[in-house]
Amino acid sequence: MRRAYFKANWIAALLVAPQLLIIFVFFYWPASQALYWSLTLEQPWGGGNTWVGFENFRTLLSDAYYWNSVRVSFVFAIASTALAMSMALVLALFADRQLRGYKFFRVGMIWPYAIAAPAVGLAFRFVFNPHAGILSYINEVLPGFWDPTVNGTQAVIMVVVAGAWKSIAYNFIFFLAALQSIPRSLIEASAMDGAGPMRRMRDLQLPLIAPTFFFILVINITDSFTDSFGIVDVLTGGGPARATDLLVYKIYADGFRGFDYSGAAAQSVILMVLVMALTFVQFRYIERRVHYT
Amino acid sequence: MADISIRNVAKSYGKDSIMQGVNLEIRNREFVVILGPSGCGKSTLLRMIAGLEAITAGEIAIAGQVVNDLEPRQRGCAMVFQNYALYPHMTVAENIGYALKVAGVGRAERRAAVERVAQSVGLNEFLDRRPGQLSGGQRQRVAMARAIIREPRVFLFDEPLSNLDAKLRVQMRHEIRRIHNRIEATSVFVTHDQHEGMTLADRLVVMNKGTIEQVGTPEEIYDHPASVYVGGFIGSPAMNFLPGQVSAARAAVVLGDGQVLDLPRDVATAADGQLVQVGLRPEQLTIVAPGTAELQARVDFVEELGSGRLYHLLVEDLPLTVLSPDKHALRDGDAVGVTVRPDALHLFGAESGRRIDARGARVAAPQVVPA
Ligand SMILES: Nc1ncnc2c1ncn2[C@@H]1O[C@H](COP(=O)(O)OP(=O)(O)OP(=O)(O)O)[C@@H](O)[C@H]1O
Ligand SMILES: [Mg+2]
Numbered sequence: 001m002r003r004a005y006f007k008a009n010w011i012a013a014l015l016v017a018p019q020l021l022i023i024f025v026f027f028y029w030p031a032s033q034a035l036y037w038s039l040t041l042e043q044p045w046g047g048g049n050t051w052v053g054f055e056n057f058r059t060l061l062s063d064a065y066y067w068n069s070v071r072v073s074f075v076f077a078i079a080s081t082a083l084a085m086s087m088a089l090v091l092a093l094f095a096d097r098q099l100r101g102y103k104f105f106r107v108g109m110i111w112p113y114a115i116a117a118p119a120v121g122l123a124f125r126f127v128f129n130p131h132a133g134i135l136s137y138i139n140e141v142l143p144g145f146w147d148p149t150v151n152g153t154q155a156v157i158m159v160v161v162a163g164a165w166k167s168i169a170y171n172f173i174f175f176l177a178a179l180q181s182i183p184r185s186l187i188e189a190s191a192m193d194g195a196g197p198m199r200r201m202r203d204l205q206l207p208l209i210a211p212t213f214f215f216i217l218v219i220n221i222t223d224s225f226t227d228s229f230g231i232v233d234v235l236t237g238g239g240p241a242r243a244t245d246l247l248v249y250k251i252y253a254d255g256f257r258g259f260d261y262s263g264a265a266a267q268s269v270i271l272m273v274l275v276m277a278l279t280f281v282q283f284r285y286i287e288r289r290v291h292y293t
Numbered sequence: 294m295a296d297i298s299i300r301n302v303a304k305s306y307g308k309d310s311i312m313q314g315v316n317l318e319i320r321n322r323e324f325v326v327i328l329g330p331s332g333c334g335k336s337t338l339l340r341m342i343a344g345l346e347a348i349t350a351g352e353i354a355i356a357g358q359v360v361n362d363l364e365p366r367q368r369g370c371a372m373v374f375q376n377y378a379l380y381p382h383m384t385v386a387e388n389i390g391y392a393l394k395v396a397g398v399g400r401a402e403r404r405a406a407v408e409r410v411a412q413s414v415g416l417n418e419f420l421d422r423r424p425g426q427l428s429g430g431q432r433q434r435v436a437m438a439r440a441i442i443r444e445p446r447v448f449l450f451d452e453p454l455s456n457l458d459a460k461l462r463v464q465m466r467h468e469i470r471r472i473h474n475r476i477e478a479t480s481v482f483v484t485h486d487q488h489e490g491m492t493l494a495d496r497l498v499v500m501n502k503g504t505i506e507q508v509g510t511p512e513e514i515y516d517h518p519a520s521v522y523v524g525g526f527i528g529s530p531a532m533n534f535l536p537g538q539v540s541a542a543r544a545a546v547v548l549g550d551g552q553v554l555d556l557p558r559d560v561a562t563a564a565d566g567q568l569v570q571v572g573l574r575p576e577q578l579t580i581v582a583p584g585t586a587e588l589q590a591r592v593d594f595v596e597e598l599g600s601g602r603l604y605h606l607l608v609e610d611l612p613l614t615v616l617s618p619d620k621h622a623l624r625d626g627d628a629v630g631v632t633v634r635p636d637a638l639h640l641f642g643a644e645s646g647r648r649i650d651a652r653g654a655r656v657a658a659p660q661v662v663p664a
Pocket of ligand 2: 335336337451
């Protein structure tokens with residue numbers, strides 16, 4: 001690789017400054033504040049804070065509600081990622097078999113990703129409404145069959161579906177682009193070698209899009225931990241009985257409804273570390289296995 | 294038995310017709326080379342035989358069975374792609390053995406077959422490498438091995454040697470011919486390199502703009518090109534063309550500047566008065582002292598080739614090249630004579646571009662298969 005270099009360092013500094021500033025204002029500063037708060041006890045009505053060390057974390061880790069939230073978050077992350085990725089992959093495989101001008105779809109399909117999470121939540125609130133949504137017809141036949149405001153499992157399903165829907169289109173576009181970038185002659189060579197469409201999918205297409213698959217996996221998992229607040233807030237408010245009390249939601253609820261700033265800060269520090277650790281592990285152990293040559 | 298019949302095949306993409314009424318009979322175990330300039334439809338024809346491209350009209354039969362609607366894997370063809378199309382995530386051994394794996398051949402048997410084939414193309418040491426870790430020539434051999442291992446009825450090659458250096462190309466050419474003979478397959482080989490085509494082919498098919506210009510042995514095509522196009526395309530340096538008019542009375546063709554080249558009387562009679570192009574191959578002309586031969590010319594410039602010289606002459610204002618092993622001491626502008634062997638004079642209709650023979654008719658036209 002050729003390295004560009006600047007004669008004067010101040011030009012380089014000037015060029016990266018805006019980005020550094022943004023990263024500082026929106027990440028390092030709040031993150032360090034959160035870290036500071038998590039190690040102190042903050043008075044809800046102001047009036048200073050006292051240093052307590054790891055006390056906040058200790059309290060948190062002995063809190064059954066917190067562990068419930070961790071469990072629910074993992075269930076949500078795994079389920080919504082699996083659903084979003086598998087649906088997107090199936091759609092992309094079908095589309096790839098027919099499509100040449102996929103660029104047209106790219107624009108149309110990216111929109112859901114651009115919709116804010118609360119809007120998605122709102123849409124699904126109608127879709128899954130036990131009295132007026134699509135499943136309300138079942139309720140007419142079997143009264144009480146579908147009611148996510150009471151049934152915790154159904155509430156989780158609802159949140160998972162809404163969360164997955166938001167990223168299916170995004171994933172689809174990446175999968176389709178990856179599939180379309182596989183040289184046509186490879187597919188033809190395997191057709192000459194006797195492989196049918198299913199076989200080609202398994203032996204060629206899936207292994208060859210592995211790098212994209214990995215990338216999408218990281219994005220989806222990270223997103224489902226950090227970007228699901230709006231959906232939960234609008235759809236379930238964390239209920240019923242904390243069945244959908246995701247970590248991001250709990251931070252908000254504890255901090256701004258419960259006025260436990262220090263506890264919320266500790267939670268966000270843990271979430272931050274968790275997401276970083278997950279990303280690190282994925283890069284370290286999965287990425288290595290998906291690149292050739 | 295795997296003869297291939299191509300009957301009245303046409304191909305169009307939407308409204309663009311890129312191939313019209315192609316007829317060709319390829320006999321069992323024959324090595325046929327399809328030759329033509331870039332974009333003339335060689336690959337398309339090959340891919341229609343393979344089943345990778347739909348046939349717009351007409352039909353293709355392999356071993357007597359019409360294959361228009363068969364999937365590639367049902368046609369029993371193996372193909373070597375121009376860019377090799379190796380599976381980048383598989384090792385060389387997996388690449389070569391993939392067809393057998395798909396066919397459900399057991400692991401041990403597969404391994405043995407892969408090793409045997411790899412041996413025959415000299416790839417043993419590389420079986421555990423990925424294609425990305427091979428040189429161009431090695432990749433090309435993997436592509437060959439992958440095709441050979443299936444022992445196909447029909448071998449299809451799409452310019453498989455075009456990415457190799459000159460020496461390796463000759464080597465692989467011999468290897469391909471040897472493999473063809475050994476596994477007794479029918480081979481169709483596409484190239485735009487006439488030298489490669491001439492040396493490999495039992496029969497050559499010369500294509501131009503989606504049609505077949507001529508089919509014949511390399512010798513037939515060299516000695517009796519069916520059209521101006523074939524004459525100019527086959528042979529290097531290229532054939533010279535001089536315009537003229539046939540005169541039966543003088544049993545000759547009269548060139549534009551009034552010079553006269555003798556013709557056999559029957560040819561002259563058959564084509565009396567016709568405007569023609571006279572085709573002369575540079576290597577079949579001889580330079581002699583001025584005034585002692587039928588054709589008078591001037592030296593334009595001379596190119597040294599090492600083994601001989603290429604003399605660029607001018608007949609009036611028209612270029613005429615002569616290839617000769619003799620090193621004449623000539624300077625630019627010198628007057629020379631050129632002798633033309635009677636059997637080296639090719640006559641083509643100026644209008645039609647088709648060859649004119651003793652009967653004034655076309656010879657060696659593309660074979661037409663009765664429907
Ligand atoms: N998918 C397609 N859509 C439209 N036209 C096509 C398509 N594929 C090929 N063609 C056209 O068909 C003609 C023949 O193409 P083909 O690939 O058979 O040429 P070729 O003789 O193999 O040339 P080359 O020596 O460059 O490989 C070309 O003019 C090309 O532009
Ligand atoms: Mg081609």
